[in-house]
Amino acid sequence: MALSDQVQKELMAAMKAREELRAGVLRMLKTALKLKEVEKTRPLEPAEDVQVLQTLVKQRRESIEQFEKGGRQDLAEQEAREIAVLETYLPAAPSDAELDAAIAAAIAETNATSPKQMGGVIKAARARLEGKAIDGKLLSDRVRQRLEKPGA
Secondary structure, three states: OOHHHHHHHHHHHHHHOOOHHHHHHHHHHHHHHHHHHHHHOOOOOHHHHHHHHHHHHHHHHHHHHHHHHOOOHHHHHHHHHHHHHHHOOOOOOOOHHHHHHHHHHHHHHHOOOOHHHHHHHHHHHHHHOOOOOOOHHHHHHHHHHHHHOOOO
8 A cells, every 4th residue: 555545544544533643743744745746746656755754754853953952842742742653654774783784785885995985885775775764864974984984
């Protein structure tokens, strides 16, 4: 079942059950998916669905950071609850071992030796981890660490 169909079905269930938070998040997700679909002028592929989800989660994490700096803990908690709902639709994240193995293989594949070659390594690692929910910042930080300290 396509993600947009699943979201629509679960939105109806959330509305019937009067789950305001879940219904609101699902409406927002449905809108984001539809917007991306219109932008692409074709139905989204599963990888693009995941990308939309990851973007929404990232936006909420950034909002939490800003709300906490501004002393608005109530709004930060609301964003955290929204993240929890969104994450139920994301595929599993790779384990640390899987991430490290993909990075090592990507470094070997690209023959990277310095942080200047990070882009190619990240691209190769993402390809190896396809189908998993990858935290881009975490991946980037790990690749940078490995390239700054070869042999680590």
